Amino acid sequence: MAEVFARMVSLIMIAVFTQNAVFDRALDANVAIYASRKTSHIMGFAICITVMTTLASAAAYPFDLMLLSSKYGYLFMPLIYTGIVSVLYLLGLFILWRVFPKVFYKVKKYAHLAVFNCAVFGALFLNYNYGKGFAGYVGYGFGTGAGFFLACFLLNVAHERLNSEKIPKVFRGYPITLVFIGIISLALNVLVGYTAEF
């Protein structure tokens, strides 16, 4: 039991720091930039993505075991993951509609941004390589969401400065934010002495 818990915690740490979805793999950097513009958006996006990556990872585990060991199984994984995420997305919206109708009408236009994105699908595709076991899948899925929150928080802290008058007009906003993410990515790589092989 302690071993399973330790593996789960270590995978959470890996997904948050060494293989951060945004800083290390650039998964959903555009959604992170969008979400970090307003402090109120960050929590909503982070909670939604974390819940989705954790639940979808748990649901994907038996399908990965069945299909990914076969030669052409990987071809059908996008369809299966889409099915899993879609069911969770519609179920989540249905629960919100029934239990918190006000919240439902507030988020229904933007909920898809936090669900159908590269961070959620990227976590599912990467789970097979890094997850190793059900606890590992859940840990890696949760860590991906937590890593997304960390990225949004760091971007939010710098948002005002990156959009200030001091930045040349052509760099202001999106271009300088990418350079900023690059510098944090470099710092994290140096800190952990690790880089994804590409």
Added chain:
Amino acid sequence: MGNNNRSFAYDGLFRQNVVLAGGFVTAPVIVACTTMERSLVLVISFFMITYLSILTCKFIPKKIAYMFRIVLYTIVAAAYFIPTALLLNILFPDTTNSVLLYIEITIVNSLLLAKTESRFYLIPYRKMITDALVYIAGYALAAFAVGFIRELLAYGTLFGFKICTAIMPAARSTFFGFVLVGLLAAACRAGSGYRKKDSRLAVFKFKKER
């Protein structure tokens, strides 16, 4: 009017480039476009999955609520992933395996899930066919530019052929990808801004001459 139409038609190349201006599809270019061959594989996969999905999903009735339509868009893209992956595995087996994650996540790219609703499906089908193609060309332009610079700096090669000595091996890393795409985005913004001024000047001169 003619100028407006022309500007609209070429939006996807520079002014609304999906990588450099809009930031709709950044992950594959930032992380995986480290060589020209990888760029080529990613462009082919992006074309086959996104373009064909955009053309197909146009036929999904607007009566269906957006929250359900987006599920259908993703399912269509996931279905197109199958022939795309099979084809690329035949043509470029090693490269395809090394960038497979970035081919797989193409099924949820924002060009398909967001731009379709805000642009492509608001214009006539024939015009949409070319407009979407221009956006794909914009993606290809960014991917090849990034692949070209990084392969030359990191490996000193182009499409695997030796050109010079590798002067910056770190160019293949993710952080360099972020910085390079940021710099190219600024250059793209500056270029399209100047072009706008030029076209305004041209319109002004044209009116003056008349």
